[in-house]
Amino acid sequence: xxxxxxxxxxxxxxxxxxxxxxxxxxxxxxxxxxxxxxxxxxxxxxxxxxxxxxxxxxxxxxxxxxxxxxxxxxxxxxxxxxxxxxxxxxxxxxxxxxxxxxxxxxxxxxxxxxxxxxxxxxxxxxxxxxxxxxxxxxxxxxxxxxxx
Amino acid sequence: xxxxxxxxxxxxxxxxxxxxxxxxxxxxxxxxxxxxxxxxxxxxxxxxxxxxxxxxxxxxxxxxxxxxxxxxxxxxxxxxxxxxxxxxxxxxxxxxxxxxxxxxxxxxxxxxxxxxxxxxxxxxxxxxxxxxxxxxxxxxxxxxxxxxxxxxxxxxxxxxxxxxxxxxxxxxxxxxxxxxxxxxxxxxxxxxxxxxxxxxxxxxxxxxxxxxxxxxxxxxxxxxxxxxxxxxxxxxxxxxxxxxxxxxxxxxxxxxxxxxxxxxxxxxxxxxxxxxxxxxxxxxxxxxxxxxxxxxxxxxxxxxxxxxxxxxxxxxxxxxxxxxxxxxxxxxxxxxxxxxxxxxxxxxxxxxxxxxxxxxxxxxxxxxxxxxxxxxxxxxxxxxxxxxxxxxxxxxxxxxxxxxxxxxxxxxxxxxxxxxxxxxxxxxxxxxxxxxxxxxxxxxxxxxxxxxxxxxxxxxxxxxxxxxxxxxxxxxxxxxxxxxxxxxxxxxxxxxxxxxxxxxxxxxxxxxxxxxxxxxxxxxxxxxxxxxxxxxxxxxxxxxxxxxxxxxxxxxxxxxxxxxxxxxxxxxxxxxxxxxxxxxxxxxxxxxxxxxxxxxxxxxxxxxxxxxxxxxxxxxxxxxxxxxxxxxxxxxxxxxxxxxxxxxxxxxxxxxxxxxxxxxxxxxxxxxxxxxxxxxxxxxxxxxxxxxxxxxxxxxxxxxxxxxxxxxxxxxxxxxxxxxxxxxxxxxxxxxxxxxxxxxxxxxxxxxxxxxxxxxxxxxxxxxxxxxxxxxxxxxxxxxxxxxxxxxxxxxxxxxxxxxxxxxxxxxxxxxxxxxxxxxxxxxxxxx
Numbered sequence: 001x002x003x004x005x006x007x008x009x010x011x012x013x014x015x016x017x018x019x020x021x022x023x024x025x026x027x028x029x030x031x032x033x034x035x036x037x038x039x040x041x042x043x044x045x046x047x048x049x050x051x052x053x054x055x056x057x058x059x060x061x062x063x064x065x066x067x068x069x070x071x072x073x074x075x076x077x078x079x080x081x082x083x084x085x086x087x088x089x090x091x092x093x094x095x096x097x098x099x100x101x102x103x104x105x106x107x108x109x110x111x112x113x114x115x116x117x118x119x120x121x122x123x124x125x126x127x128x129x130x131x132x133x134x135x136x137x138x139x140x141x142x143x144x145x146x147x148x
Numbered sequence: 149x150x151x152x153x154x155x156x157x158x159x160x161x162x163x164x165x166x167x168x169x170x171x172x173x174x175x176x177x178x179x180x181x182x183x184x185x186x187x188x189x190x191x192x193x194x195x196x197x198x199x200x201x202x203x204x205x206x207x208x209x210x211x212x213x214x215x216x217x218x219x220x221x222x223x224x225x226x227x228x229x230x231x232x233x234x235x236x237x238x239x240x241x242x243x244x245x246x247x248x249x250x251x252x253x254x255x256x257x258x259x260x261x262x263x264x265x266x267x268x269x270x271x272x273x274x275x276x277x278x279x280x281x282x283x284x285x286x287x288x289x290x291x292x293x294x295x296x297x298x299x300x301x302x303x304x305x306x307x308x309x310x311x312x313x314x315x316x317x318x319x320x321x322x323x324x325x326x327x328x329x330x331x332x333x334x335x336x337x338x339x340x341x342x343x344x345x346x347x348x349x350x351x352x353x354x355x356x357x358x359x360x361x362x363x364x365x366x367x368x369x370x371x372x373x374x375x376x377x378x379x380x381x382x383x384x385x386x387x388x389x390x391x392x393x394x395x396x397x398x399x400x401x402x403x404x405x406x407x408x409x410x411x412x413x414x415x416x417x418x419x420x421x422x423x424x425x426x427x428x429x430x431x432x433x434x435x436x437x438x439x440x441x442x443x444x445x446x447x448x449x450x451x452x453x454x455x456x457x458x459x460x461x462x463x464x465x466x467x468x469x470x471x472x473x474x475x476x477x478x479x480x481x482x483x484x485x486x487x488x489x490x491x492x493x494x495x496x497x498x499x500x501x502x503x504x505x506x507x508x509x510x511x512x513x514x515x516x517x518x519x520x521x522x523x524x525x526x527x528x529x530x531x532x533x534x535x536x537x538x539x540x541x542x543x544x545x546x547x548x549x550x551x552x553x554x555x556x557x558x559x560x561x562x563x564x565x566x567x568x569x570x571x572x573x574x575x576x577x578x579x580x581x582x583x584x585x586x587x588x589x590x591x592x593x594x595x596x597x598x599x600x601x602x603x604x605x606x607x608x609x610x611x612x613x614x615x616x617x618x619x620x621x622x623x624x625x626x627x628x629x630x631x632x633x634x635x636x637x638x639x640x641x642x643x644x645x646x647x648x649x650x651x652x653x654x655x656x657x658x659x660x661x662x663x664x665x666x667x668x669x670x671x672x673x674x675x676x677x678x679x680x681x682x683x684x685x686x687x688x689x690x691x692x693x694x695x696x697x698x699x700x701x702x703x704x705x706x707x708x709x710x711x712x713x714x715x716x717x718x719x720x721x722x723x724x725x726x727x728x729x730x731x732x733x734x735x736x737x738x739x740x741x742x743x744x745x746x747x748x749x750x751x752x753x754x755x756x757x758x759x760x761x762x763x764x765x766x767x768x769x770x771x772x773x774x775x776x777x778x779x780x781x782x783x784x785x786x787x788x789x790x791x792x793x794x795x796x797x798x799x800x801x802x803x804x805x806x807x808x809x810x811x812x813x814x815x816x817x818x819x820x821x822x823x824x825x826x827x828x829x830x831x832x833x834x835x836x837x838x839x840x841x842x843x844x845x846x847x848x849x850x851x852x853x854x855x856x857x858x859x860x861x862x863x864x865x866x867x868x869x870x871x872x873x874x875x876x877x878x879x880x881x882x883x884x885x886x887x888x889x890x891x892x893x894x895x896x897x898x899x900x901x902x903x904x905x906x907x908x909x910x911x912x913x914x915x916x917x918x919x920x921x922x923x924x925x926x927x928x929x930x931x932x933x934x935x936x937x938x939x940x941x942x943x944x945x946x947x948x949x950x951x952x953x954x955x956x957x958x959x960x961x962x963x964x965x966x967x968x969x970x971x972x973x974x975x976x977x978x979x980x
Binding site: 015017018020021022024025028064094095096097098100107108109116117118119120 | 259260762765766769770772773774776777778780781784786787791794795798801802
């Protein structure tokens with residue numbers, strides 16, 4: 001189903017294939033979405049810091065990366081002013097299925113959810129329709145919404 | 149698939165080893181108030197799947213005497229103050245309700261607000277160790293009681309109470325010879341009716357006549373009679389080597405037919421009164437059985453082998469103490485007797501006329517010597533009565549001391565009584581009589597028979613030396629210390645220890661020196677253990693603590709050692725005293741430490757495996773999710789041709805990546821399988837030239853220079869494929885991570901350091917900032933430079949291979965200067 005909403009998304013992931021793939025998946029459902037990808041987390045952080053005053057931005061953040069891991073990125077982000085942090089909807093975006101990572105994501109107040117790769121259309125729809133019953137989501141093994 | 153199976157197998161091995169070590173695991177979730185437990189722990193606690201795994205359920209398992217303390221410890225010390233859990237306590241097993249000691253160690257897990265979320269850790273059954281500690285303490289206490297100055301009755305009562313209370317038996321008693329019978333001398337826990345029925349052991353026929361054996365000895369009834377009869381243990385079932393009767397399940401004894409039953413008149417009263425476990429241990433002195441120690445317990449299986457040996461040892465000590473106490477009684481009686489003798493004139497008198505060489509004596513003296521009126525009483529014939537061994541000595545004494553020096557005759561000597569030729573001890577007194585010319589005319593005096601007294605003295609001496617012998621043979625270093633710190637008495641081990649250790653001379657720790665001062669001097673030089681020991685002795689002396697025990701390291705110049713120190717109060721003297729015992733427990737400690745090391749090793753391996761499975765899940769899934777995603781998008785009709793082509797190419801790349809990850813993993817997992825390979829002598833220069841050949845292009849293209857120095861150690865005995873892989877990976881790593889525009893220089897050298905061989909690889913590459921992520925250098929799929937093609941497998945493999953052949957690897961590195969890897973092998977590996 002093609003949606004006409006426009007929104008901004010940032011992907012930080014060291015896997016170029018995944019970045020291209022995820023961009024395409026988003027743009028097939030949301031042709032008006034603007035997606036920008038970063039292989040190097042530091043470059044992504046620099047971009048976020050200089051983010052112009054705009055609407056909510058979806059940040060898909062990979063966990064396993066050389067040099068800076070997703071958790072390291074979160075730590076740096078935590079030091080940013082609220083005006084920047086407040087603009088981001090942060091989701092951990094990973095191929096990991098480790099429970100520990102899920103718990104760690106749950107415990108981090110900056111993180112809204114945990115998305116297992118690959119991204120699906122359903123997950124995107126859920127993102128825009130936040131009142132979905134979380135049990136439904138679990139059944140579809142898509143997004144684990146957090147309780148906060 | 150293959151990899152998963154191998155992984156599973158590894159896990160099995162790990163879990164198997166933990167099971168073997170009987171270490172249970174637990175995890176307590178604070179939010180839900182529930183706990184999880186491993187199967188070993190379930191066995192330790194005796195719980196099954198249906199058990200209530202809540203905090204209440206756990207508390208219910210704790211022995212009621214410990215429950216309050218442990219729950220309080222958990223709530224107020226562990227949870228409230230955020231401390232690790234580390235406690236030894238008793239539980240009552242859920243299935244068979246037996247009491248066991250366990251040692252539980254737990255660590256805390258926190259959430260981001262530093263609240264405790266979980267407590268997790270290990271648990272071990274330490275009942276056996278605890279029991280042997282209890283027995284050791286008990287035996288020290290019992291020995292102290294046996295050496296006290298109290299009466300026989302009080303001593304025995306005290307010991308029985310101790311055994312009953314500390315070892316938790318239903319009833320304890322001691323039978324002790326009285327005439328032909330062996331009634332209960334003292335008992336604790338048996339009912340009056342039991343004692344009435346069982347007190348006498350003398351076997352009687354139905355008509356009341358006594359039963360006697362063919363030699364005319366009176367026969368004793370039942371099991372107690374069997375033990376007291378002292379028959380050869382090998383000829384009777386149920387008896388231990390030392391002649392004790394032990395059963396951990398008495399009830400089958402009721403089924404014995406008369407021809408199977410070695411007992412005379414089995415009464416089975418104990419069994420009818422439902423005592424499931426029984427021990428009847430003979431108490432001997434001088435190889436005669438004079439009584440028994442009897443222990444009855446309602447539960448079956450009350451006696452372990454250790455306990456039986458312990459009780460038999462205690463009975464030996466009781467026997468020798470009884471002997472000493474009897475001799476003491478005898479002596480006291482004897483003194484009275486002698487007094488009576490004197491009062492009634494049982495002392496012989498004589499007068500010896502020197503000039504005529506004739507002597508005369510009273511009737512009493514004639515009785516003592518066993519002579520009659522016809523005996524020719526001359527000096528020579530007196531000498532003839534003297535025991536042959538002492539004849540010469542007595543002759544000289546009489547001639548030199550009495551006649552020559554004119555001293556009083558005062559001598560204890562041995563005679564052979566004439567009429568029955570038995571040996572007797574006599575005490576002779578005599579005074580010389582002089583005439584007016586100052587010449588000796590006669591000797592007048594008394595002679596008394598002191599044989600009985602002498603015998604007692606000898607026996608007393610023997611029993612004292614026996615007690616001393618026991619102290620001497622004790623391995624513990626023992627000293628008795630009075631309330632001011634003065635050492636009153638020590639045993640041989642104590643002295644020996646002082647001499648062997650040199651640093652303290654006998655003079656400052658021997659008898660008479662002040663132990664408190666020794667401790668104070670040590671405290672001044674910073675010895676914390678001495679300060680603890682001093683405080684402990686003072687606390688025990690003043691009664692603040694009933695007892696003290698600690699374990700402390702005490703290294704001699706060449707060995708690491710552990711000692712235990714035990715302080716007990718000695719209550720039987722006017723001023724309080726303590727016994728201080730030091731014992732070398734190095735062996736036990738070493739075993740414990742080894743177990744600890746093995747345990748930590750297992751924990752580390754478990755962590756490695758967890759990490760490994762995490763990495764596998766991530767790195768295997770990364771290409772897989774890409775394939776899934778691409779697959780999904782390829783079905784989208786909105787995709788144009790160009791895009792389709794692009795994604796098909798990506799599909800290809802991802803599939804290849806997946807294949808490469810699986811190959812890597814296979815490689816890594818093979819490390820453990822390769823261990824069966826033959827170890828051979830490997831010469832480092834040969835190995836290096838092999839590698840030079842195989843990567844000649846890479847070396848030439850990068851202008852790499854390899855400088856080697858193997859002059860110290862030129863070869864090792866090891867697995868060739870591993871060593872090759874280690875060299876290969878470290879060298880290619882150095883080339884891969886060279887600094888831009890600088891040709892790599894790699895220095896490789898070997899060195900012998902003590903018992904170890906070191907291999908050092910030093911390069912001038914770009915280095916790694918270890919302060920940031922040093923802990924992950926050897927992790928699987930860890931990369932530090934994203935602008936270089938690297939998979940993060942090399943160093944992981946090197947570490948695993950080094951450890952598989954018993955070595956250790958470490959890294960030093962500085963950014964833009966270079967990296968040094970140091971591999972240390974135990975030298976003795978060469979001979980394995």
